[in-house]
Structures are given as structure tokens and as C-alpha cells.
Amino acid sequence: MKNFKIAFVAIFLVVTALWLMADSLLPHPLNFFSFRKPFIQYSGIIGFTAMSVATVLALRPRWLEGRLHGLDKMYRLHKWLGIAGLSAAIVHWWFTKGTKWMVGWGWFERPHRPKRGLPDLSTLEGWLQSQRHLAETLGEWTFYFFVIMMIVALYKRIPYRWFQYSHQLMSVVYLIFAFHFVVLMNFDYWRQPIGMVMAVLTLCAVCCALLALCGKIGKKYRHTGVISALQHDGINQTTTVDVSVAGNTWGGHQAGQFAFLRFDGQDGAHPFTIASAWQTQAAKLTFVIKELGDYTQGLQQKLRTNMPVRIEGPYGRFTFKDTCDTQIWVGAGIGITPFIAALEQLRAQPQTERKHIVLYHCVKHISREAQQQLQTLAEQAQVTLHWYRDEIEGLLSADTIAGQVQHWHTTSVWFCGPMPFGVALQKQLQQHGMLGKQFHQELFHMR
Known part of the structure; x- marks a missing residue:
């Protein structure tokens, strides 16, 4: 299991175990209302935990990127936590509000509850009790807004710029939820291990939310540059963008990494794989941008030489580092970009340090010029290049790889x-006996 999957499961197992040390979902006597009270607490803790960890991940911490094997895996965990937080919040909301409706419908009879006296404002517990109504009201209306923003984030037909705008407001949403959580969590929990853990997690996430609101995400790794050259390929529907980094501030990168680019006057920052090896003398980065989504559609008409660019990075762990003597590279469509950088980096290495590489480029259409450039680069790097066009050779399969690469079981892909395509290919290779850890795949999707 990949690290981010382990982390996703472990987060909820640990929190559940700590909560069970403080409470139970099987009170005595067991009925709907006796179950409802601790379950509301548990669902709130699960949902808030997911939101808190997602808020920390949104700050793109480098120390976590290495442990999760890349920012793409970190963002996948961030997305799963967002969905988990939304799911838990919906359940939490239903047990809170839905119960009142069901009582009104006559499905349940509300048990008698003694009236609460006025809280003692001289104590922390009393002050928190005095804020219950405000916390409940803010939490309810923020929940509705949170649901709308999550729909915007997950429904890919909604324009990318709206996704970015909604995510900028997530920090405000989290801060309101933090107030709701701190006030309404069972006060006795704060004296238990679950309370101590939630206190630390809340404090960390609140700090991250405030940093995000102040525009500090990735600030340490931001650089400025200008577009020095543009080249459009109508056949491949790609635009090659050369960016000169101002003042040689870019400290270098490894082939396979990516950076966030923000073009002057365009919406937000967007991740693009770096399609060139780093050369200190040139201080230039190359990006190949394909018209795929609403952000990149028509972007090439908006770009111009000498346009300012803000660069943030480098990020990613798709860097071809392993212990295998032979590697199989598969670049499908625009997915060839990290391999172009790797070929440039490889040809500059001494021959004794090079591994045996077999590169498959799967593509529907390619211009003659782009094909020749890739072929020449592969020859210079002494890499075996295979072309796979959908209309001619069909889709690349594990059978094809097994027939063309010797000892492929001991290679990495x-x-x-x-x-x-990547999921299907990995499944085929594993059915042929390849270990899952030998297959490396970029999972980077902003949505």
C-alpha cells in the first residue's frame, strides 16, 4: 500500500482509538438518543480531524512531501481528507438537525432533559457553554457554505478559476469550524489523550490557515522570471514556454519535478512539469503546455514573450531514483514531458553512470519535428525509444513490454x-508478476 493510503487509514484509526478511550458508542441503556449524543461527538471529531490535516497539507510542507513520496501523493491525500471531512460533516449535521425533524414528524419522542442553569463565566467550561448557541449557528451556516465549495472543488466541469477562488475561502471556513469544534466538543475530552491530540492538531491547523490567508503558501520557494520564447505546435496542441529565471535564484531541480506557474494577468498558479534539465549557465526552464482543461484552453493566445512569470518550486518525487539497473519509462501524450527532462539530464551524465532505459511514447498524433527531436534526444542519451500510436500499434500492454524488455520482472516502471491508462497498465504488469512497489506513477491532479 502506498504511503498516502497508509496515512489516510492511520489518521482515522488513531483518532478513533483515542476517542474510544474517552467514550463509547454502546452506552447503557442503548437507544437512539443515548447513541446519538456520543456519535455526534465522534462524527464531529472525525470530520474536524480530516479538515485539520487537509489544512496542514494545503501549506505544502516539504518535510511531509518526502514522507508521502511527492506532492502529487500529498494532494491526493488532501483530496481524500476533504471528501472524508465532507462525508463526516453531512452525517454529523443529519444527527444534529435531522433528529429534531424526526421528533417533529412523530418518529421519536424526545426524552426529558433538565433545564440548564446559567453558566459560570469565571471558568473556562462555563465560558465555552455560554458560546454554544453562537457556535451552533455559525457551524450550521458554514456547513452549508462548505458543501457548496466542495461541489465546486470536485465537479470538474466548473471552471478552474472558481475552484481556486473557493479554495482560497477554505481557510476562513476552517477557522469558523475550529471555533465550533472547540466550543462544542465534550469538555471532559480535553482532559483525555484525545483532547490533547486534538488541541495540538487544532493549533497547528489554525496557524496554517492563517498563513494561507496571508498568502504565505510556498512563499519560500517563489521565484520571478520572464517568458523568453514561445513555440506553438498545432498538431499536438501544445505550447512550449521557455522561462528565464531572474537573478539566477533558481537553485536547480531534478528531472521529473514540476513547478507552479502564475502568468501575469492570468488566474492563479497552476502546476506544470519541467520539461528541461537544469543548466546553471542558461538559467532557463522549459514547460510544454497542452490544451486540456479550461485553464489551458486558449492559454497560448494569451502568452507573449517578456511576460512576467511567478514560479514556485520545484516539487515532486518522480525523479527516477531507484536501485534497478534497467528502467522502463512510459510517457503517454503530454506525459512525455518529465522524460524529456530526464533524457537531457541523462545525456549529460558519464556513460558509466547511465542505466539501461527503454522509453515508450504513446501518442495519438505527433508532428514530424517533435518526433525527430525526441528521437535525436533518445539517441544522444543512449535510450531505446519505442513509438506507440493508437491508430497503428494500439495501446501499450504488459504483453508488449514483456516481449521487448529482457528480465523485465526486475526492472522498475x-x-x-x-x-x-496507468492504472490498467499497472494491473496488467502485476498480473504478470511485477511487484506493486516497482511501478511509479504521477498522481498529480488539482481536482
Whole structure:
């Protein structure tokens, strides 16, 4: 299991175990209302935990990127936590509000509850009790807004710029939820291990939310540059963008990494794979941008030479580092970009340090010029290049790889391209006996 999957499961197992040390979902006597009270607490803790960890991940911490094997895996965990937080919040909301409706419908009879006296404002517990109504009201209306923003984030037909705008407001949403959580969590929990853990997690996430609101995400790794050259390929529907980094501030990168680019006057920052090896003398980065989504559609008409660019990075762990003497590279469509950088980096290495590489480029259409450039680069790097066009050779399969690469069971596979294709290819290879840890795939999707 990949690290981010382990982390996702472990987060909820640990929190559940700590909560069970403080409470139970099987009170005595067991009925709907006796179950409802601790379950509201538990669902709130699960949902808030997911939101808190997602808020920390949104700050793109480098120390976590290494442990999760890349920012793409970190963002996948961030997305899963967002969905988990939304799911838990919906359940939490239903047990809170839905119960009142069901009582009104006559489905349940509300048990008698003694009236609460006025809280003692001289104590922390009393002050928190005095804020219950405000916390409940803010939490309810923020929940509705949170649901709308999550729909915007997950429904890919909504324009990318709206996704970015909604995510900028997530920090405000989290801060309101933090107030709701701190006030309404069972006060006795704060004296238990679950309370101590939630206190630390809340404090960390609140700090991250405030930093995000102040525009500090990735600030340490921001650089300025200008577009020095543009080249459009109508056949491949790609635009090659050369960016000169101002003042040689870019400290270098490894082939396979990516950076966030923000073009002057365009919406937000967007991740693009760096399609060139780093050369200190040139201080230039190359990006190949394909017209795929609403952000990149028509972007090439908006770009111009000498346009300012803000660069943030480098990020990613798709860097071809392993112990295998032979590697199989599969670049599908625009997924060839990290391999172009790797070829440039490889040809500059001494021959004794090079591994045996077999590169498959799967593509529907390619211009003669782009084909020749890739072929020449592969020859210079002494890499075996195979072309796979859908209309001619069909889709690349594990059978094809097994027939063309000797001892392929002991190799590693590095895949970049459409996710369904990568998942299918990995499944085929594993059915042929390849270990899952030998297959490396970029999972980077902003949505």
C-alpha cells in the first residue's frame, strides 16, 4: 500500500482509538438518543480531524512531501481528507438537525432533559457553554457554505478559476469550524489523550490557515522570471514556454519535478512539469503546455514573450531514483514531458553512470519535428525509444513490454500520462508478476 493510503487509514484509526478511550458508542441503556449524543461527538471529531490535516497539507510542507513520496501523493491525500471531512460533516449535521425533524414528524419522542442553569463565566467550561448557541449557528451556516465549495472543488466541469477562488475561502471556513469544534466538543475530552491530540492538531491547523490567508503558501520557494520564447505546435496542441529565471535564484531541480506557474494577468498558479534539465549557465526552464482543461484552453493566445512569470518550486518525487539497473519509462501524450527532462539530464551524465532505459511514447498524433527531436534526444542519451500510436500499434500492454524488455520482472516502471491508462497498465504488469512497489506513477491532479 502506498504511503498516502497508509496515512489516510492511520489518521482515522488513531483518532478513533483515542476517542474510544474517552467514550463509547454502546452506552447503557442503548437507544437512539443515548447513541446519538456520543456519535455526534465522534462524527464531529472525525470530520474536524480530516479538515485539520487537509489544512496542514494545503501549506505544502516539504518535510511531509518526502514522507508521502511527492506532492502529487500529498494532494491526493488532501483530496481524500476533504471528501472524508465532507462525508463526516453531512452525517454529523443529519444527527444534529435531522433528529429534531424526526421528533417533529412523530418518529421519536424526545426524552426529558433538565433545564440548564446559567453558566459560570469565571471558568473556562462555563465560558465555552455560554458560546454554544453562537457556535451552533455559525457551524450550521458554514456547513452549508462548505458543501457548496466542495461541489465546486470536485465537479470538474466548473471552471478552474472558481475552484481556486473557493479554495482560497477554505481557510476562513476552517477557522469558523475550529471555533465550533472547540466550543462544542465534550469538555471532559480535553482532559483525555484525545483532547490533547486534538488541541495540538487544532493549533497547528489554525496557524496554517492563517498563513494561507496571508498568502504565505510556498512563499519560500517563489521565484520571478520572464517568458523568453514561445513555440506553438498545432498538431499536438501544445505550447512550449521557455522561462528565464531572474537573478539566477533558481537553485536547480531534478528531472521529473514540476513547478507552479502564475502568468501575469492570468488566474492563479497552476502546476506544470519541467520539461528541461537544469543548466546553471542558461538559467532557463522549459514547460510544454497542452490544451486540456479550461485553464489551458486558449492559454497560448494569451502568452507573449517578456511576460512576467511567478514560479514556485520545484516539487515532486518522480525523479527516477531507484536501485534497478534497467528502467522502463512510459510517457503517454503530454506525459512525455518529465522524460524529456530526464533524457537531457541523462545525456549529460558519464556513460558509466547511465542505466539501461527503454522509453515508450504513446501518442495519438505527433508532428514530424517533435518526433525527430525526441528521437535525436533518445539517441544522444543512449535510450531505446519505442513509438506507440493508437491508430497503428494500439495501446501499450504488459504483453508488449514483456516481449521487448529482457528480465523485465526486475526492472522498475515509471509512468506519466492519463490515470486510467496507468492504472490498467499497472494491473496488467502485476498480473504478470511485477511487484506493486516497482511501478511509479504521477498522481498529480488539482481536482
